[in-house]
Amino acid sequence: MTFTKAQDVINYLYSLPKLHDKADLSYIKRVLAFLGNPQDQIKTIHVTGTNGKGSTSYYLSSLLQKAGQKTGLFVSPYVFEFNERIQLNGQNISDNKLVEVANTVEAALTAICQIDSQFSLVTFEYEVVMAFLYFSLEKCDYAVIEVGIGGEHDKTNVITPEISVITTVGLDHEKIIGPTIEDIAREKSGVIKKNRPVILGNIPQKVLPIIEQKAKSEHATVKLLGRDFTVSDEKQLLYKDHSQKISFLPKPLVEGYDIGVAVQAFSLLDLTLSASDIQDAINHTVVPGRYQVLQNNPLIILDGAHNIQAVHNLLDFAHHEQKKRHGQIRILIMMMKDKDIAQVFDLFKPTDQVYLTTINYPRAAKQDDFPAWVQERYPYFSDWQTSYLNLKQASQTNDILLVTGSFYLVGEVLQREKHNARSRN
Template identity: 30%
Template sequence: MNYKKAIEYLYNSRPYGKIKYGLFRMEELMDKLGKPQNSYPIIHITGTNGKGSVAAMITSILIEMGFKVGLNISPHIISFKERFQINRNLIAEDEVVTLLEEIRPYLEKMDAKGEEFAPSFFEVITAMAFLYFKMKNVDIAVVEVGLGGRYDASNVIEKPLVSIITTVGLDHHKILGNTEEEISSEKAGIIKSGRPVVSGVTRPSIRRRIEDIARKNNSRVYFFWRDFQTYLVELKPGNNLFHYEGKCRYENLSLSLNGIHQLQNAGVAIKALEVVSDELGIKLKEDTLKRGLSNTTWPGRFEKLTYMGKDLILDGAHNPEGTRTFIESVRRYFGEKKIRLLFGALDDKDYKRSIQLLSTIADEVIVTRVSSHRSTSPENIYRVWKTYVDNVKYIDKPKEALEELLKTSRNLVFCVGSLYLVSEIRQLILGGEENA
């Protein structure tokens, strides 16, 4: 088997996007593999938005602290290999093949018991990540959930160093629940007995739900604006200054990631590392923290690129909560003027509410198709836009849509609505291998 065949197997034999409930398949697979997830300490992260940014910051700071850090993320932006990283280095193609060949015999035995027992795409790649980090002998792994928390494939982690719940909003509500309180219960399912929890949640009713679950698990919870805070000093693209106050106070920290929301994410990341430092009996040094934050990279999150001689900001805001955050960042960095927008969304997202919100800041929009099996009716998205904004076009191919928008632009344009669209546009601009 080569890398191409391995990817084809994962996407075709394990149908991509098919969700399977329950943890019994993962538990069985982990048992067959010798429970690799128990071989190293893990920081486990869930949340509606901010998971990836928090994971990236924590990883960057831990690397500066001298640790060998495994990072497991979902989804990837350009390459499948982004899902498995060691100290920011992507897994090699032959290592993907090796992992799959080791796991495949167990998969086939489970498949033989029937469809219900056949591990899903996400379950398989999560198992591959746990096994990979054991093979590479990492010091710490940072693991991001795929969906929810309680029944997510990653929730076979038994004793996390710390569990993180970044935010809670109405995303995947058809799967996780119809209210933020219901969704918070699903996400709080990653809380484990006696293990600390850090959260960026600020809404009182959701905090109470998380605290109730933490109390039943005898777990201490640290909340943003109650147990730790961040204070804005200056917003400047690539050099956003803020103060942090938690166990310690750190002043004039510089964060490379853009967006006003990233200050809260940074606060969550720092507090989690304060907790981890206490757990491991080590010291979090200010100069190390500063280097880690300033060196953090996370593609597709209010990221500024240049194409056809014009500036473009990519942001993977794909739900109403993320859209509100995007709008606030646009206003904080660029004022109240209207913007020109390339937009694409998946059918299973609340794109109608996102469009309604974005219409308050957009005066010209080009809608395009997102390259995903979950994008089946972009024409409907175009029609929704037309109810709010007069100057709207539909161009099916993202490359043609972007170039049309840039052709008549004098200033900055924005691309928002789906990480899949951001991925395609980013690959168009920067090149690189195909998005697998």
Template identity: 30%
Template sequence: MFESTTTSSHFLTADSACSSSDHEQAMEYLFSRINYERIQPQGKPAKVFRLERMQKLLDMIGNPQTEIPVVHIAGTKGKGSTAVMVAEILKRAGYRTGLFTSPHISKYEERIQVDGIMLSAKSLVNLIKQMQKAAEQMEQLPESMPPTFFEMTTAIAWLYFIQKKVDVAVMEVGLGGRLDSTNICKPVLTIITNISYDHTAILGETLPEIAREKGGIIKEGIPVICGIQNEAPLSVIQQICKERSALLIQRGKDFSYTFQAPIVNEASLDRQEEFRQIDVDVSGRCWDKIPVPLAGRHQEENAAIAVAAADSLRQLGWGISKEAVQQGMQSVRLPVRIELMQTEPTIIIDAAHNDASIKQLIETLASEKKQKRHLVFATSRDKDVQSMLELLLPAFDSVILTQYLGNPRALPVEDLVSFASSIDNRHYHIAKTPFDAWQIAQQLVSKPDLLCITGSFFIAAEMRELVIQSIQEKE
């Protein structure tokens, strides 16, 4: 099952009356900050990421984070999908809900939403001006480092949520958890989706080390929803919860789900999400007929975690009905998560960027009966390129290797060819840019075929714009 997209970006925006020059200048200032989405941090996390710096910045703007209850979400994969699911459920339950996620796909404003609507360009410009003053004051303090791009972005989200008088904010961790700028907050519930290998140079090279970083968001006495199945990282989370007197609600022990097989042909892609459901049991409380509109069996796991979160909030006194959960889940839409852009040919875009998410992508595509399968792949310098290609190459008949343009972390296509050739010495199509890759793909792919674009959020975002433009031109 895939969620079909034509020309929609899946994001709603508020009134955005703002001069383009003001917006351009504001964004230029923001992106001039140190940005670890664009450069690889050097050194140990404690030296690179400093919560003291984030706290000083929040002090400068009046500590808005202390006024908003938070659902705080970490995990190697699935945290973005789970965050959107939880936010939709809360919105349908009648709560004014802020949502903070990263990275963005098409435009920066996607990162900060209230009830599914992005902040406007005008609001963003005003908030950046406000943050600029705070940053300048902070930089005058003795031995003070300037706030980073992500720290500024997190602070902007807090200010916007206060302006919009949200009842609750769903905050997705940017990287790790313990030292992430979102970790200065007052959660009512903490979620850790899963633990696998990613960002090992920063978070650690073993699963327990990574778990210790992500488990750093666990707060004293605050319940934790945990989807981890691997015993080694799970034991770390269990120990942290014990140390901090945090109730652990664990998948497989305290909650589980049952998949309800769709009653339509599995090969059909049209509106299949209406028939794909799970039943979730949380400590004997049944949440049945929960829709799962996002593609992939792994999204059932994310949905079960979101439902367990709703159940926990309800036990804490939040007014969340089964109807709100069902309606919220039914309305979930999320770009570049095994996103179906069109059929004939089938075009799938997915932001998979580590072994675990690549495996899930291949598993989801396995049931698609297509004449030929074509891959467009690009990734980042700091990823395990060899492992991802070893998984992907056997699953595709032709491969287009390229590199994204909008971020200096891109692995040069020449290096990518070297990796691929060491695994399988077949012919590779080489494209210097996403535009060139799309031109090659259009020549290779026929109506009965499947084209998959993956390897990074950044290649997914850049190629998605090209695909949407092409679809619009044909309409």
């Protein structure tokens, strides 16, 4: 097979199976070896965590670029277009390059299949191979690699990074890497490599010993938020470690933790940036769909929070803001049917006005996918566009409107706002 258009590549990727019968790395390692192990030809930083790994990856990418490094970035999911998943110096991979690397991977698969006719890759493996191949061909100085799910068995875990990062550990994907938070911590600690430092963010005390023991066994130096570096929410966001103190523009503290982890990770590299350059790089980083403020009066925030920990953090921030604004909180939420739907809805206050919606996507929860008590308590609107517009119009100057539950819904809203902005111009 030979691809000629980027959309053909994307359609093909989505037609592939999502999982192998066994959750090991033998398939992806075989293809990478055939291609000359491109993942070993670049320096990498490996980022995992239940929440915050995408934000941390974006911040690290900005810092590396500011330091003059040719920087690759592999993240998921995307908000606007598939090409966001693979970036070079902050620019999405072009359609032509996407087709080029996909054809190279496809040629490798064809050759392997002549020996082993049953061999194939799943969707995420194919994407990871394309990313490593692209970064190698472009001769990146560094590539920031965000895991898909977990750590030890994640398809990105074929690298020996300069630094590993674990942002948070919480409940998500329990059926795959759980069921307990201890299981999830063990899985995520799989990104820790021998004699390579690991940065730990907001890690619950009950699982911290699991991760520290893994680091000890690998002789990996640990840098821990709250012990080796701190982030505080004063008039501005303040980062401190043993050698520097840097303030950033105000952000939710949970986002500040991601900034702190990124700055600490960067400080361990053999690269130099002044405090003002670090400040500038962070302040100008836009993380799509993550605490993204569309407007301030009323305050409209888009956040792709899709698990218990992320939604809890978002609501904490919104309720804190509500005390200052004395307004109403409205929440438009769409979730995937395989998420912890009931536990998420336990987090809302009786005073929160919550509205359920959906999008045209196979995994998106429809009305009957929500628990009966959720359906009884909150209104459901099948048309997200109408419900979003109505909530936006109903919001007064001091109110807060949250759009959350999935990056897919956030992406739809951002696309709509982008289209409307173009129309006005």
